Amino acid sequence: MGILTLKEEIILSALMMLGGSSRGAPVRNKVIELAKKEIVYGTLYNLLENLIQKGYVISKKSDPTPVQGGRSKTIYTITEDGKIALQETLQVHENIKKNLPGLEFVG
């Protein structure tokens, strides 16, 4: 299991906070909430692709809505590997927090 990049970490965290499974839009909202910064959908999808390639996320098409012409939406779910990678990365942050003197962390 590898270390995640920061952006990947944020997305995986967001996914976890949303219960492990979500559509694209709520993930984006959560990421904006976490990072206090806007993120474009394009970036989001690219990153999700990367995560899918690495096997940390799985995408699935949900059943169509019961309306006529209703579309199916993709749902992204974090995998076990993803959870493990996330844990490892968070652990790194902990290590840094403990041993880095002088910086106050906003709560």
Next chain:
Amino acid sequence: MAIIKKTPFFPRFLLKRMSYYNEKHSIIEDFEETFQEIAQKEGNLQAKLWYWSSTLKSLPGYIKLIICWSLAMLKNYLKIALRNIQRYKGYSFINILGLSVGLACCILIMMWVMDELSYDGFYENENQIYRVNSIDHSAGEMKPSAGPPAPIGPVLVNDFPEIQQFTRVQSGWGGWYLHYGEKNFSDEKLCCADPTFFEIFNFEFLHGDPKTALQDRYSIVLTEELAKKCFGDEDPMGKVIKMSDTDLKVSGVIKNVPRNSHLHFDYIFPIINMTDWRSSQINSWKYDQFATYILLDEKADAKKVGKKISGIVKNYETDSKIEIYLQSLNKIHLHSSHINTWMLEYPNKGHIKYIYIFSLIAFCILLVACINFINLTTARSATRIREVGIRKVSGAFKNDLIKQFFGETLLLSIIGLIFALLLAKFFLPTFNELTGKILSYNLISNYKALLGVFVIVFLTGIISGSYPSLYLSSFKPVGVFRAKGQFSSAKGVTLRKILVIGQFAFTIILIFVTVVVYKQLQFIHNKDLGFDQNNVVSLSQYSMNYEAIKNKLLQNPNITNICRAFPPGQGFRGTTEVDWEGKDPTQEVMFYSDWGDHDFFDTFRLKMAEGRFYSREIVSDTSSFVINEAAAKVMNFESLIGKRMTYKGKTGNIIGVVKDYHGGSLHSPILPKVIECKGGFFLCIRYREGTTAETLNFLEAEWDKYAQGRPFRFQLLDEQIANYYFNERKIERIFRYFTILAVFIGCLGLFGLASFMAERRTKEIGIRKVLGAKVSEIVFLLSKEFIKWIIIANIIAWPLAYFIGNKWLQNFAYRTGIDWEIFLFSTSMALLIAIGTVSYQSIKAASTNPVESLRYE
């Protein structure tokens, strides 16, 4: 709860396009959700703003993606296309050849059309120059002429402020000639005009000043070529050159008149110098042999001015029925064929009709080539189905396949274009000869031509490529992987049938029309004109001692008759001042004159219907008349001998009625004529059959003794008459060649199609042979299909062809009929061609050893 609004249309559309290729992430839905959220939280405007900006931000990445993938696929498509061309060399060659020939035709015709449209376009004041034409309403007929009454020019400038300037022009070869020292220039065309000529027509002056060049009465302006011929490299300005007996000083040299100008001349001098009665006619309202051009004010409306001036002649000549109108310069070349332009001796009139006809032909030939292409490509589609199936299975969209096949067509078109350009260049001299033009191949400099060519190629690609690519890209992958023989191209057969039938109908029409034109020309050639046009030569007479030269010439045993006359032509513009006993006073008829002398009858071998011709012995003949049958019909007498008539103010007995003869071309009907015994400008000499060369030599030798240095110019009567039909002969040749071309392309198509269909049926043929069929039976079987199509094509073509042929023949007052043998001929030609083409393939297929064909798979 805020009303849920729809996302803005355009960005949504863009997003849809972008997510077409990537359905993994439900982009639209996510955007929609966020849009609604923002709309709720911050309002509609913010939401819309976000939507727009997000979409636009995604655009660059998408474009980059598209480009990358396109380039990648392009390499593949190109490779496959080239590979295909190589694998099926024969068919590819036929395809490209057909396209090339069609394109080359288009290119040549386009060059011709553009040249015709470019006439007179190089003057600076082009848009303000108009010619004043006249219509004479006497005798109830409307005859347009480019010769209004001579004083009209100055009158128009005086009376109408919109008309800024005028110039009168007369141009021709009429017997005048220049000489300088030893050099004689009798072949050059002269022009006489008012000094204002160069104000309107701004020819480029190499020496001299346009404003003053023709001011001096005794001045002359030469073209560059003539100046060189005359003076070599010396400075021509100020030199004195003789025109007939008058000395003229060279006051200017202009660049040669461009080929695409309706006004042509080699030298020009002021009208006042015409040393005959013409110069005194400048102010006569009865003289109509000057063309008049005017310069209209820029802001003036030509139509309004035209209406204003139309009745002006009546103000000065109260009993005249002449109406005048304006013709703009750029319409002159193509719209003057019905106008009498004798005063400009303008041989190469164009006609707007031909522009349309030839453009149509070019388009049709191109269409035929495209049809070929479509047929061949769709017929051979079976070879590509596997490829299509695999591509689809690998994820290609239908659009991609369409793009691929369109691209292949475009590639073939471009290759075709390259060959077409080469072909056109190669055949340009032949084409020039055919059309009597001198077109040059500077496509690069002429951007309009280049653009036109590209448009044509593009059109060809689109027309030829649309059906095949749609057809090919619609194959379902499932069908592909069935057993090979089961794939039937039954879908395409109906369309193919229609295309072949259409192609051949067009070809049949072409053959038909060509035959009609040819027959008419034969008819013209063989028609009895009412006089003997062979073995007569006319010489310009000048003012020499007629009796002396006549006696001398008659001493030559080869010469049988001489007269002084104008050769039988349309007759001089006659008059309505005719009267006879019992004429209805309200009846207005135009009678024409032919001028001759007592020997006119014998020289031209006319025939009398009644009475006798003028005779020298009978004194009273000088006040008598000889008329033709058409005139007699108008006068409505049973026998005219002894009856009296008044013509042009003279009254006299009618002593003879001559049998109708065709004075002009067979385009026009025979007009009522009076033969006036007034002599004429030409010496008309009839000589013995077969002695043309000797007689001409003799005449030339004798000429010098009597002509006082004037050049020897002669015209053979039969050649002169043949020239009436110059246009028709040209048309016949052009049609002949284009028919051959269309037939060729059609055959190419049939050839490819036939070979393909034979190939498809190899197994069937093999089995038939095994079961005992003869080669001939199999050939018949294979050809049956095509013959049916050709017959249908015939049935469609006949009414159209008949209509077109008839319409063209209406041009002639005297014409052949369209009879069944023309129909038979065109049908059998078409059948022969089709059978010939198809049978080659059929025979080849039918003669293959069944062992080979049944060894398949």
